[in-house]
Amino acid sequence: MTRKKTAEKRNTGPAAAAGAPDAAVEERRGLLHEMLRIRRFEERCVELYSAAEIRGFMHLYIGEEAVAAGTMAALGPDDAVVTTYREHGHALARGVSAEAIMAEMFGRSTGCSRGRGGSMHLFDTATRFYGGNAIVAGGLPLAVGLALADRMRGADRVTACFFGDGAVAEGEFHECMNLAALWHLPVLFVCENNRYAMGTALAREHAETDLALRASSYGTVSWAVDGMDVLAVSTAARRAAEAVRWGGGPHFLEMRTYRYRAHSMYDPDLYRDKSEIEEWRRHDPIDALTTRMRDTGELGDDDVAAMEKEIAAEIDAAVEAAKAAPLEPVEDLARFVYSEEAVRP
């Protein structure tokens, strides 16, 4: 199963022919590049938000990059993705261009939702990215439906549905887990348990905090994964996705991860103390992989610098393009409330 985008580019090199070890190195390099890319992108978003270039709500993923990078690596180009408002990492890792995402957050017509969705509602049919959903657990029924269509047409595709620990307490979570299991639907539930539902810690929102255990009660194959270890994430995601693709029914992965920054730009983050954040930073997924690859000689200082340089250039270009991009003309305000003539597939 080849990973979209970055990984493919590298496989064409001589290393690919040499077989596994180099492929593994390439894959790790790809995962590191993806995680670093997500982090730098969001750090730049903080600056832009402070300068009021980006407005509205913005929810950052910094700290959880391993889940997006690892899981997307396990998906194929025809698979579908449904996610939440904390979606920049998912969109980037899935292959939505940094430029289209940045333009969207600048509210420009070149944004991946024409500037109408903003940070919380990114859409991209090319990568079957069916958007962020700002209603907690609101995306789960959509994912079930996408999987239902695949099941009815015998398509061996996977629908990956991302949501947080907060969604597990929603009625829709219960309804969808039961329906997916009942109808044996090809959906991969990816629960990013970052230990806080906005300002409410895990133990103050769930009587039973072992979310994987909860999920298994629906007859769905479920297990927990260290969401701060990108290799653990990608291994688990690959195994689960394969099972789902070949008719193993829905699978549920509880990614135990952590967000370093507040719930959103508007959150004073008073509900946890700084020491806890520092504790989790010591298991930072980027530092962990960088250290490991340095120790095994797979990664040198200049490799990291080159990666940073390439990423910075990509982000700068995205920001400049977004600033220069046009706004959607007000005359188009009502367009697409109803479909234009063409009937969709």
Added chain:
Amino acid sequence: MPDFTMPSLGADMERGTLTRWLVEPGDRVHKGDIVAVVETDKADIEVECFDDGVIDTLLVQPGANVPVGTPLARLTSPAAAPSAPPSTAKPKPPAAKPKPPAAKPKPPAAEPKRPVPAGHPEPERGKPAPAPRRPEPATPLVQRLAEERGIDLTSVNGTGHGGRIVRADIERATRPKASPLARRLATELGVDLHHVYGSGARGVIRADDVRAAARAPRRPAEPRPAADEKQAAMRRAIGRLMARSKREIPHYYLGTTIDMGEATGWLRRRNRELPVARRLLPAAMLLKASALAAREVPELNGHWLDEKFVPGDGVHLGIVTALRGGGLVTPTLRRADELSLDDLMSALKDLLVRARSGRLRGSELDGATITVTNLGDQGVESVTGVIFPPQVALLGFGRIVQRPWAVNGLLGVRPVVTATLAADHRATDGYTGARILEAVDRLLQHPEEL
């Protein structure tokens, strides 16, 4: 080296209050360091710096409330700083000056403007100008009724004893309740809603009521009911003006007969070559002669104001125009003395057509310095008019008639016209009055010079 500015910390944050600095001038700061605490409506939020550098000066003191983007501290580059570790040595793009918040995309077009029903012209509006306030106070009943129906008593014409406002006046002034369709039909059929019986609940007038009122037997010659009302109002206005004129102005009258032979002969010869549209009427010559004469006798061309004569700023002729349905209006022909006969003729035509169709502008109805009445057109030989205050003179012309006339001792038949003058004895006396009639006579003997 960009300044450190007040960050935007929320979707609707326009301003922020600096609570505390966590650094002082001289401190070395790195990208991402927390440098200050800002108070928002939710709580105090720690604010990070986005650049590496040294705090140079703190521009804003704690407690200050400033708009987003305001420079809070000036930074200098870490001149002698050790070479930055590779990972952080990113070439920083030239940070733009603290720009005003991104040009907010124009807010989506406000809801399409709600269609406001076109203002419906009230047929009743346009009542004649309110008469001056009645001395006698209205009765309590009338006060209450006016109060209830939101009517301004000064705008009501009192028809009671001594001009007192009585209940009937209030009824007439109240805006009748009618359905929109009824109100539209009333305008289209020229029905005055005041005279229509409302068959609907609480006397509401409905379409059928208006149709019935419109169908009521109407003799073609008899003016339309709405015209009655307007006619009566006009009659009252003219009556008041003439009464005041007679009361206040000591009139004296002069008259003379003018030989129109030269003038009418010249006119006929001239008209023969012209198409109908460009032919002149005798009236035009009479008006031009009057204007030129008024210029020669300025004492009669002006106004009597607070006991003294104010000469006019030009010869502006008030032209008495009879309206076919009865009543009259006096449009003003400005600077009549400077108009050629042709220009005067076309101006006269235009004024009279618009006067008759009620499309005169306010400015065309006043400002006359002397008035001419030409009722001769209606077959009367001699006209002695009543001066229009505050003017001081009025010229009148009768019909041009054939009369036996001695010219150079020989008897013949000549077309003649009787010209009269009514003048204000306070401003002038007979001697001056006579001079204007002589001037008119002399001018009419040389029509080609008019």
Added chain:
Amino acid sequence: MTTTKTRDADKAAGNEPITYREAMRAALRDALTRDDRVFLMGEDVGRYGGCFAVSLGLLEEFGPERIRDTPLSESAFVGAGIGAALAGMRPIVEIMTVNFSLLALDQILNNAATLSHMSGGQVGVPLVIRMTTGAGRQLAAQHSHSLEGWYAHIPGLRILAPATLEDARGMLWTALENPDPVLIAEHGSLYGMAGELPPGAGAVDIDRAAVRRTGSDVSLITYGGTLPKTLDAAERLASEGVQAEVIDLRSLRPLDDATIMSSVRRTHRAVIVDEAWRSGSLSAEISARITEQAFYDLDAPVGRVCGAEVPIPYARHLEEAALPQPDDIVAAAHRAVSGDA
């Protein structure tokens, strides 16, 4: 083969009287037969044959994959219908009654109605949702709501109210072919209505209102379950010297302003009959549009005959008092015509 299939076939062919529910069933069968992307999903639509027996026999004919009974999870299966539509299927989701649709309102509003616009036109939701609505069968407050007006408030949705056999038979296919989400509100008291369907009756338009009876004195504007009552009232008014025109809206969003205004401009009087509570109802919207677009043609205030603003009571006499009845419609029409409104 099962009896319902053969008997239905005869009725659909117009050989003998057919009921509203049988016409809707014929529409379902026709759609399922013509397009394999079409499937029906809802509580008890399969083995039970539908809470109002509309889908009786379809499970046996089309199988469990395309006639899917669902658990009692309105948000999940309505959302799943939306998801399947996103993926190109043509689902027909049956929500047993409008009363239970409140549990799926978030999916209908925030996903079905919004995704196309919010995504800049990238994704569409070609979904049909059917739900039974209205009162009059002594089902008490929680099972007697009329909430089509709520849904007619939402841009991005189309709302239909089939009140005749032709519309029950013909609206579904046109709705399925429409690329946007369409809600079909079927008034519960109409299912048993019997009549003749012209042979070969098929798809009908879903944009225009219909003048079910012409008249010159007053326009009676209504939809769905109150159409029969309004037609009865019109008959009585005729015998009392008032020629009433009856307009069946058929589409609650978008509203067919042209047909409404052309009627009101002829009759100069309008009475709107709407079973829902009057405050903020569809009748309020139609009245506002009439005063905006035909103000100078009104010879009386726009009248409204609506449900009493109370939770619908169980007791028969109370329920009848709470709902608009022909007597109320006749009285309102007289008030408009005689001008003591």
Added chain:
Amino acid sequence: MTPRQARELAVRSLEKVAPDIDAGTVGGDASLREDLGLDSLDFLGFVEELSEGSGLRIDEDDYPELATLDACVTYLTHRA
């Protein structure tokens, strides 16, 4: 010009100059100046309409022959 056309032109011209007079019902023998109250200016406009409508050149000397509608009809039918 036939008598009917002439009368139509005369009535139309009168209506144009004096819109408030119901030209259709006015007696053919009613004097335009005295009975209907047309003043010299109105009459000039009336003559202007007649000459334009008929293409005739109407001199001042002919004015007396246009005193009533009937007179106008005979004047126009003979001349046009």
